[in-house]
Amino acid sequence: QRMHTSVRSTLATYTGIYSLLRLLFSRAGKPFVGYSDTFSFNLPQGMCPRCQGLGYVDDIDESKLIDPDKSLNQGAITFVSFGPNTWRWKRYANSGLFDNDKPVRDYTPDEYDTLMNAPRHRLTDAPAAWPKSALYEGVIPRIRRSIIGKKEAAHHLEALAAIVTRRPCPACGGTRLRPGALTSRINQLNIADVSRMDLVHARDFLDSVTEPLVAEVVRQLHTKVQSLIDIGLGYLTLDRITSTLSGGETQRIKIAKFLTSELVDLVYILDEPSVGLHPHDIALINKALRKLKARGNTVLIVEHNPEVIAMADHVIEIGPGAGSAGGTVTFTGSYGELMASDTLTARMLHQPLRYRAPRPATGSLALRHVGLHNLHDVSVDVPLGVETVISGVAGAGKSSLIEALREQLHGDYVDLRQSAITVNIRSTPATYLEVLDVIRKLFAAANHVATSWFSYNGRGACPRCKGKGVTITNMAFMDPVVQECEQCHGQRYNDRALGYLYRGKNIAEVLTMAISDALEFFAPVPEVHAKLDNVARVGLGYLTLGQSMTTLSGG
Incomplete structure (x- = not known):
């Protein structure tokens, strides 16, 4: 399953590496600026007050929210869900603060500021149409509070893109932390400098920390970082937001989390760990799973991938078909015995690959100088009218390339992403x-x-x-x-x-x-x-x- 993600979740916070980094800097950082919480961008003690620990600020272009030639009754507030007679519009029209038939262009500076920027407050002498418990709030703070960063934002992506410009927070420079936390350094580096490193460079930094007081913290950090490198994720940076990771990357991060466990005699159940992975990455996973087994654990894998099935000590095939046609054991034994059997799996594994002749493209879509996530100035022509496969190891930038491609598609297209169907118990x-x-x-x-x-x-x-x-x-x-x-x-x-x-x-x-x-x-x-x-x-x-x-x- 995909990991739960939010803009506050990074590779370092998800894996527990950031908690240990905070401990490291609170004990060994010079000068001493406070305890572990001082270095957390998710707690009030450490987060930058300007961006609330997000590392960025959203600027709203108010000229795109208002048609100055219209009155409130004519739909002066142009942002979606603020149109005449909507419940949000009523919070302005029923406030008694404005002449609802007056064009916004004719508002006094105070009236305009009240409409656009007033913070939440209780109205005095409000008219009868105003709900007794309601608070008044200007359009811009209201959009910030109730739409941007909330679930509703997903319904208004296009409208928000037209009015919002995102940029690194000018107060913290994108580091997410209060200025005080950034003054504390180990070997000339603060915690934000280390967070920006990829895992290989982070390991080098840890090797340079020799203070006896933090030897155990460094050992634990080294173990966690090394397990991620061993499973092929050394290119990821510690501050990488988890929502930008591919399905293959999240799968391996979870596996690496358990590889650092000292526990033995456990049963590990993995449901299709090879999904979406390149053969190179599957080889790394196979190596990691053998390590788990070598420690005295039982590893049970549900799989379709020939390379993973081949490393099994014991194979159980369920079948022969799906649903009511399945549910019976059709084979048990070693991999060699499976390959010598006449089961559906064995027949498919023996089947030779067939290649079809390519057909000519009907055109192409040019992508130029793409630099998203792991991509470095990539330019490519994607052919149209044919089936094109984008391959490469997990984390090479395949999904990022598709993200750039989506931005070039101006007509209708069908997007079958990896994201799960939104389901609840009533959905069938x-x-x-x-x-x-x-x-x-x-x-x-x-x-x-x-x-x-x-x-x-x-x-x-x-x-x-x-x-x-x-x-x-x-x-x-x-x-x-x-x-x-x-x-x-x-x-x-x-x-x-x-x-x-x-x-x-x-x-x-x-x-x-x-x-x-x-x-x-x-x-x-x-x-x-x-x-x-x-x-x-x-x-x-x-x-x-x-x-x-x-x-x-x-x-």
Whole structure:
């Protein structure tokens, strides 16, 4: 799974390296400026007060927020979600502070400043339309507080890009820290200088620290840094924000985290550690996994990659197919015995590679002087009208090159990223494929009732589990206990909803159908059949229509 990321999460903070660096500088840094917290950009004691420890500031171009020739009633505030009659607009129009029919151009300097820059405060003598508990806030601080850096920003990326300019914080120079923390140095370097280093140079810095007082801290730091270098990540800098790492990089960082463990006699379970990795990186992972095993641990790997399967002491193949066609052990034994068997895996491993003849491109897209993340002044022509593969070891800059490519695409394009489908317990293949609404209408028409009876988020929901199909009991200090609902037995619907039938089946029975079976059932309904057929074509016909998306694997 992808690691949880935020702008405050860096390679050093995620791996615990930064906590040890803070300890190192608080003990060995000269002059002494404070304890460990003084060097944390995520705590008030250490963060730069100007940028709040982010290292950058967002400047808002207010001329792009306001049409001065319009009044509030005419839509003078042009930023999305501030238009006339929206709830945000009402916080200005109902404040009693402005003439809502006066063009902004005619505001006095005080009126304009109140509209654009006033900090949050309670209004005195507010009109009746003003909510009693509401605070007034100018447009710019409001956008900063409630949109920029919040979840809502994802919905307004284009609008924000038009008004926001991001630059390194002028107070801390992008170091994220208070000035005091930066005066403390070890061998002429402060903690921000070390954070900007790649892991190989950081190891060299640690080798230069010889003070006996911090010998144990240096040893622990060296172990963590070396494990990341050993797994092929020496090029990453300590201050690299985790959200900019590729899937392969995050996978290896997690593995490296466990390689430094002194514990033995553990079982390590890895679910497809080779996903998205180059053969060179897979060789490094194989070496790391052998190290784990050599310490006296058991390593259990779920894999498809031939190079990882080949290093197994013991292989168990499950099959023969997927879904209801799988679930049985089809082989157990050594790798050599697997290759001599007639299982599906052995047949595929023996199959020779076939290459097709390339076809001519219909044009090309020029990328020039790209310098994003790991890329150094890269120029390349990407052919159009053909299938192009971008290869290279993890961290070489493949995803960064694609990011630069996206910026050159001005028409529509389909972007199938590695990021997971946003899921919750109510999300299913039927909802994600947008066929559930059609199915609900079929049931409603067949029974002459409202469609809401066939929604487990609406009138049709089981009263006990509220349509989840399970009851969740939260436990203090432990994972929650999830049990099948005793009333609906996981069907999600109430008795009345389950009494209505379409072609002899109730709504719960339809949603428990495998997609391969539902294809036949919905053959007369083209808008459902076509979408289900595509799912079957990519090998997912075994999924059920109502299966919770939280149960699906990454593949």
